[in-house]
Amino acid sequence: MIVGIPKETKKDEYRVSMLPVGVEELVRGGHRVLVQRSAGAGSGLADEAYATCGAELVDTPEEVFARADMIVKVKEPQAPELKLIRSGQTVFTYFHFAADRGLTEGFLATGATAVAYETLRDDRGRLPLLIPMSEVAGRMSIQEGAKYLEKPQMGRGILLGGVPGVAPAHVTVLGAGSVGANAAKVAAGFGASVGLLDTSLERLRYLDDVTPPNIDCLYSDRHTIREQIARADLVIGSVLIPGARAPHLVEREDLKLMKPGAVIIDVAIDQGGCVATSRPTTHANPTFVVDDIVHYCVTNMPGAVGRTSTYALCNATLPYVLQLASQGVEKAAASSPAILSAVNVYRGHLVHRAVADAFGLPCETPSFTK
Numbered sequence: 001m002i003v004g005i006p007k008e009t010k011k012d013e014y015r016v017s018m019l020p021v022g023v024e025e026l027v028r029g030g031h032r033v034l035v036q037r038s039a040g041a042g043s044g045l046a047d048e049a050y051a052t053c054g055a056e057l058v059d060t061p062e063e064v065f066a067r068a069d070m071i072v073k074v075k076e077p078q079a080p081e082l083k084l085i086r087s088g089q090t091v092f093t094y095f096h097f098a099a100d101r102g103l104t105e106g107f108l109a110t111g112a113t114a115v116a117y118e119t120l121r122d123d124r125g126r127l128p129l130l131i132p133m134s135e136v137a138g139r140m141s142i143q144e145g146a147k148y149l150e151k152p153q154m155g156r157g158i159l160l161g162g163v164p165g166v167a168p169a170h171v172t173v174l175g176a177g178s179v180g181a182n183a184a185k186v187a188a189g190f191g192a193s194v195g196l197l198d199t200s201l202e203r204l205r206y207l208d209d210v211t212p213p214n215i216d217c218l219y220s221d222r223h224t225i226r227e228q229i230a231r232a233d234l235v236i237g238s239v240l241i242p243g244a245r246a247p248h249l250v251e252r253e254d255l256k257l258m259k260p261g262a263v264i265i266d267v268a269i270d271q272g273g274c275v276a277t278s279r280p281t282t283h284a285n286p287t288f289v290v291d292d293i294v295h296y297c298v299t300n301m302p303g304a305v306g307r308t309s310t311y312a313l314c315n316a317t318l319p320y321v322l323q324l325a326s327q328g329v330e331k332a333a334a335s336s337p338a339i340l341s342a343v344n345v346y347r348g349h350l351v352h353r354a355v356a357d358a359f360g361l362p363c364e365t366p367s368f369t370k
Helices: 020-028 047-052 061-067 101-108 131-148 178-190 201-210 222-231 252-257 267-271 301-335 337-342 353-359
Strands: 002-005 032-036 056-058 070-072 090-093 113-116 170-174 193-198 215-219 234-237 263-266 287-290 293-296 343-346
Touching: 002 061, 020 032, 020 047, 020 301, 032 047, 032 061, 047 056, 056 061, 070 301, 090 301, 101 353, 113 301, 113 337, 131 178, 131 234, 131 263, 131 267, 131 293, 131 301, 170 178, 170 222, 178 193, 178 215, 178 234, 193 201, 193 222, 201 215, 215 222, 222 252, 234 267, 263 267, 301 337, 301 343, 337 343
Parallel strands: 002 032, 002 070, 032 056, 070 090, 090 113, 170 193, 170 234, 193 215, 234 263, 263 293
Antiparallel strands: 113 343, 287 293
């Protein structure tokens, strides 16, 4: 199989979808790998490293897409890339279709197959391709939140950990999955007071046993959410329903309960956001203010720490890339429930129920499972 690695084109995206070692493993398996020149530059990976491992360096994305049987990316195809995707081609990347009807319909029109990182589940029900970036985003959310609480950034002028004689900030984390748990641990490490909310009592019991005493593990309901955001200097939105649009846990009228200058970091923005007033932003223009509340809604947070994120992501994706390259998507999905769970679109037909339900579109059963 010919595997293509284009340079990411989303604004301020510095990750790359494959390390040189991944190229070497594919080449050892008898595959060919096309890498667009400077694809790894944002992560500190030189073209020479890829060439040494057996990659063929090409100059343009057009050549990568035209020649490759499978495209491996980091972020969802951007509009110019959608035009390059061919019928019958496989694209393996983060899609987050449920948050973007235009992307969904645009990809369906290509006749290609979409294998989505974010819906791939392993035999333990985990999301192994989402977890590494969730860990990065969760930790970054506190780093960014601390910055935007500063007065020059329109925040409340609060130091996250306080100082002797002055109380620390209060951080509310909505959702105790990988993002939320990592955010809570980092915030606690700063010395903040943390409320960590979730609807899974089993998860809360576990985290209560392993997290510091300045984290309160709380059952998430409408009243608790409102009480917590009224106290909060910083709110982290980290709700995930795999493949589906995130529910709104904070409505527009709830902002009136919050302190002026409080900050919301909506990590769930990739799936539409869990705050009603959230809208996607970029690293270049990361924030906006609604009702005196600072909103940070960058859709590719881990892209800013490209080197760390690339290594974390590629360590997780490579085994699945090798399987897809060796077997093709049909055989791989038929033999691997994990890969089957990641197939969102098959040859131009929507086959993932949560995405279909998000837009009221028909959901079909892929032919290779019949």
